[in-house]
Amino acid sequence: MSKVETMKPQLEPGYLVGIDIGGTNLRLALANTAGAIVSRWSTTVAGHRSSEAIVHLIRTGIENLLRQASLPWSALKAVAAGAPGITNVDSGVVIVTSYLLGWRDVPLRNLLETATGVPAAVDNDVNLAALGESRMGAAQDSPDFVFLAIGTGIGAGIITNGKLLRGSSWAAGEIGYMLVPGAPDEPVERGKPGPLEGMIGGEGIRSQWQQLWKSTATSLPHDANATQIFDAALKGDPLAQTILQQTARLLCYALLNVSLVLNCPLFVLGGGVGIHPALLDATQRNLERWSGRTPVQLRPSVLAADAQLRGAICLALETLHARDSQGRMDLPL
Amino acid sequence: MSKVETMKPQLEPGYLVGIDIGGTNLRLALANTAGAIVSRWSTTVAGHRSSEAIVHLIRTGIENLLRQASLPWSALKAVAAGAPGITNVDSGVVIVTSYLLGWRDVPLRNLLETATGVPAAVDNDVNLAALGESRMGAAQDSPDFVFLAIGTGIGAGIITNGKLLRGSSWAAGEIGYMLVPGAPDEPVERGKPGPLEGMIGGEGIRSQWQQLWKSTATSLPHDANATQIFDAALKGDPLAQTILQQTARLLCYALLNVSLVLNCPLFVLGGGVGIHPALLDATQRNLERWSGRTPVQLRPSVLAADAQLRGAICLALETLHARDSQGRMDLPL
Numbered sequence: 001m002s003k004v005e006t007m008k009p010q011l012e013p014g015y016l017v018g019i020d021i022g023g024t025n026l027r028l029a030l031a032n033t034a035g036a037i038v039s040r041w042s043t044t045v046a047g048h049r050s051s052e053a054i055v056h057l058i059r060t061g062i063e064n065l066l067r068q069a070s071l072p073w074s075a076l077k078a079v080a081a082g083a084p085g086i087t088n089v090d091s092g093v094v095i096v097t098s099y100l101l102g103w104r105d106v107p108l109r110n111l112l113e114t115a116t117g118v119p120a121a122v123d124n125d126v127n128l129a130a131l132g133e134s135r136m137g138a139a140q141d142s143p144d145f146v147f148l149a150i151g152t153g154i155g156a157g158i159i160t161n162g163k164l165l166r167g168s169s170w171a172a173g174e175i176g177y178m179l180v181p182g183a184p185d186e187p188v189e190r191g192k193p194g195p196l197e198g199m200i201g202g203e204g205i206r207s208q209w210q211q212l213w214k215s216t217a218t219s220l221p222h223d224a225n226a227t228q229i230f231d232a233a234l235k236g237d238p239l240a241q242t243i244l245q246q247t248a249r250l251l252c253y254a255l256l257n258v259s260l261v262l263n264c265p266l267f268v269l270g271g272g273v274g275i276h277p278a279l280l281d282a283t284q285r286n287l288e289r290w291s292g293r294t295p296v297q298l299r300p301s302v303l304a305a306d307a308q309l310r311g312a313i314c315l316a317l318e319t320l321h322a323r324d325s326q327g328r329m330d331l332p333l
Numbered sequence: 334m335s336k337v338e339t340m341k342p343q344l345e346p347g348y349l350v351g352i353d354i355g356g357t358n359l360r361l362a363l364a365n366t367a368g369a370i371v372s373r374w375s376t377t378v379a380g381h382r383s384s385e386a387i388v389h390l391i392r393t394g395i396e397n398l399l400r401q402a403s404l405p406w407s408a409l410k411a412v413a414a415g416a417p418g419i420t421n422v423d424s425g426v427v428i429v430t431s432y433l434l435g436w437r438d439v440p441l442r443n444l445l446e447t448a449t450g451v452p453a454a455v456d457n458d459v460n461l462a463a464l465g466e467s468r469m470g471a472a473q474d475s476p477d478f479v480f481l482a483i484g485t486g487i488g489a490g491i492i493t494n495g496k497l498l499r500g501s502s503w504a505a506g507e508i509g510y511m512l513v514p515g516a517p518d519e520p521v522e523r524g525k526p527g528p529l530e531g532m533i534g535g536e537g538i539r540s541q542w543q544q545l546w547k548s549t550a551t552s553l554p555h556d557a558n559a560t561q562i563f564d565a566a567l568k569g570d571p572l573a574q575t576i577l578q579q580t581a582r583l584l585c586y587a588l589l590n591v592s593l594v595l596n597c598p599l600f601v602l603g604g605g606v607g608i609h610p611a612l613l614d615a616t617q618r619n620l621e622r623w624s625g626r627t628p629v630q631l632r633p634s635v636l637a638a639d640a641q642l643r644g645a646i647c648l649a650l651e652t653l654h655a656r657d658s659q660g661r662m663d664l665p666l
Contacts, residue, residue: 144501158594160498167596168477175593179586181518187623253512260508261491261594263500290520 014077015069016320017062018312019112020125021045021083023100023152026057030065031313033077033320035136039068051094051106059115076118078323080315082125082308083108086171092122095170098153099191121319126173127164128311129270129303130157135314138268138302145266146173146258147301150251150274153193153201156258176201180253182246196254200247202226202273209243230278248282252290255283259296270301347410348402349653350395350449351645353458354378354416356433356485359390363398364646366410366653368469372401384427384439392448409451411656413648415458415641416441419504425455428503431486432524454652459506460497461644462603462636463490468647470635471601478599479506479591480634483584483607486526486534489591509534513586515579529587533580535559535606542576563611581615585623588616592629603634 015038020027027042041061048057058081066073083106085097092109112120123131130139130147139145143162149155156173158165165172177194179185184195198204205226213222218239220232232240255267269280277300284298303310348371353360360375374394381390391414399406416439418430425442445453456464463472463480472478472492480490489506491498498505510527512518517528531537538559546555551572553565565573588600602613610633617631636643 156594165493165595168598169596172596173594174596178590178593179514180512181514181516183514185514185586253518257511257590258594260511261489261506261591262498263502263505263507265501 013075014320015066015071015075016077016313016316017065017079017116018309018316019058019061019079019081020128020308020312021054021081021101022125023084023098026054026061027309028058028061028065029309029313030062030069031316033317035313035317037313039065041065041068049101051103051108051111054101055108055111055115058112062116073117076116078119078121078316078320079112079116080121080123080128080312080319081108081112082123082128082312084125086169086174087122087124087127088170089121089123089166092120094122100152119319119323121315123164123311123315124155124157124170125308126155127157128315129301129307130159130164130268130311131314132303132307132309132311133268133270133301134159134162136303136310137307138299139266142266144262144264145268146262146264147268147270147307148175148251148255148258148274149271149307150201150269150279151271152203153197154271154274158262158264160262160264175254175258178254178257180250180257182250182253196250200250200254202271205229205243205247205273208246209239212239212242214239226273227276230273230276234278244278244282248279248286251279251283252286255287255296255298256290264296266297266299268299268301270304270307272305275301275304346408347653348399348404348408349410349646349649350398350412351642351649352391352394352412352414352445353461353641353645354387354414354434355458356417356431359387359394360642361391361394361398362642362646363395363402364649366650368646368650370646372398374398374401382434384436384441384444387434388441388444388448391445395449406450409449411452411454411649411653412445412449413454413456413461413645413652414441414445415456415461415645417458419502419507420455420457420460421503422454422456422499425453427455433485452652452656454648456497456644456648457488457490457503458641459488460490461648462634462640463492463497463601463644464647465636465640465642465644466601466603466634467492467495469643470640471632472599475599477595477597478601479595479597480601480603480640481508481584481588481591481607482604482640483534483602483612484604485536486530487604487607491595491597493595493597508587508591511587511590513583513590515583515586529583533583533587535604538562538576538580538606541579542572545572545575547572559606560609563606563609567611577611577615581612581619584612584616585619588620588629588631589623597629599630599632601632601634603637603640605638608634608637 018029029040030038083094086095094106094108097103108122109120126149133139147157176197178196183199229240233244351362362373363371416427419428427439427441430436441455442453459482466472476495509530511529516532562573566577
């Protein structure tokens with residue numbers, strides 16, 4: 001081997017871990033440097049929601065993933081995690097999460113780097129889902145789009161010119177508090193769901209359902225969830241159709257308002273509730289009634305439940321490449 | 334003089350013209366390269382609203398300005414114009430304006446360069462006002478803010494990281510169509526004012542006033558304008574106070590919605606109606622009721638009626654500097 005070749009740094013085959021921290025589940029995926037998922041691991045976080053407990057679970061998960069793939073720890077090159085909260089991506093600190101985790105000012109990136117010994121990055125989970133859809137999902141052709149997630153709650157990740165729009169205090173896209181016709185217009189207590197979230201988030205849809213529920217109006221039980229309600233709407237259940245139409249109308253208002261501000265041509269709907277075909281369809285029909293000079297295009301998430309995890313893998317890859325080029329510059333000539 | 338000195342390009346003292354094209358008036362200002370206004374010229378555009386007629390008026394105005402300042406045409410180095418419409422700043426084409434001008438796809442930059450023989454730039458008027466407030470007005474300390482203009486209609490210019498956010502088809506900030514509680518929630522015909530504009534734009538406020546007007550409820554006439562109504566509200570006129578409170582509440586909703594999307598900490602209120610102290614005060618009080626995790630700060634425009642014109646001068650300066658550095662690169666070594 002010539003001297004020149006030995007001086008050229010070699011990229012040894014490496015692996016990444018993407019991490020999706022949820023209010024109920026923790027999910028990890030091991031991927032190669034082409035971004036392909038090699039294996040997965042998940043666990044419940046019930047009773048283990050402190051940041052220390054979560055990071056301990058993550059460490060356990062990575063050990064499992066590497067063992068499954070017969071890889072040594074040294075094969076791990078970078079990790080990235082999405083957390084359901086407002087996150088300062090520069091400092092790597094999760095500023096605040098919802099009550100489910102109850103975190104305040106958690107230095108998650110440092111905790112992950114200490115636990116793993118490799119470079120780490122963190123971001124808001126919906127932002128990571130938007131990144132995933134942008135790089136390998138429903139919006140690969142669009143440098144400007146908004147990923148809108150409807151799960152238990154709602155949130156949006158905004159991509160302009162191919163990059164995440166962060167906002168001055170890392171809270172861009174927190175549209176659960178948006179004020180639209182048909183949603184309450186009274187101020188909401190801190191920590192409570194916002195007016196829009198209280199109507200069209202998964203929990204909000206349940207609560208709307210329970211307020212209108214009468215055994216004579218539906219064959220569904222009082223404690224049906226949003227997905228069951230939308231399924232029943234497709235089959236013609238009258239009360240379920242009422243709730244579906246109300247949700248679609250308010251979602252349409254929110255999409256229009258966001259698109260007026262940003263002049264954004266494409267929305268990708270995701271999240272456990274947001275990907276329901278009945279909701280997509282009903283919202284699309286509302287949007288058509290309103291389409292003005294700039295029609296708004298609506299697509300379902302392609303990555304579905306994997307959007308956050310795929311986004312985390314993309315972020316881990318970007319972290320690895322950033323550190324890698326940094327490392328190369330530090331090499332002696 | 335040494336050979337080296339003769340080869341170094343000298344910046345000869347030059348002048349710029351900023352142009353504010355309105356639906357009723359055309360205003361020009363001559364400025365030096367420090368951005369200071371040297372003289373002003375204005376005229377009505379009634380009966381002269383075609384792009385050819387406006388550009389002819391602009392040429393006449395520049396001749397007048399240069400004559401007033403005893404300057405030759407060669408002293409003019411760049412011009413920039415703001416037009417009340419959606420503008421492609423890359424191609425220099427005004428895509429569409431409101432019915433007052435009725436322009437469609439006007440290549441305004443080319444027309445101005447042909448008429449003046451100097452580099453020209455064009456932008457939307459509210460974007461230019463935002464640029465003015467950013468560079469020499471109320472938001473010089475803030476890289477992220479939204480300028481919201483209320484005149485006959487409404488519009489917003491969005492600055493993120495010190496730069497204008499354009500949107501995918503140059504229409505970011507066209508919030509007149511925003512849907513908020515208390516404004517109509519039915520689709521609007523193309524070309525008609527949007528639901529929010531129809532309530533809180535200057536013309537919308539007049540029309541709200543006329544709908545509620547009864548001679549027993551107010552001392553103001555049926556055809557009062559927004560400024561007269563807000564003046565009367567300050568003096569305790571009951572109907573005027575009702576209209577002021579309604580306008581302030583809806584404006585507060587719009588500000589909150591924009592700030593939720595962008596996570597923007599500062600709004601600057603401008604435009605003939607928007608700068609009224611009664612509106613600022615009443616809107617501020619509404620915002621305080623709603624202030625959540627991220628309070629929204631509200632400031633009046635500092636540049637007031639000059640915001641667009643000052644922004645146009647800033648844009649002309651930036652155009653001159655861009656062409657100047659381009660020119661320098663073209664010099665033979």
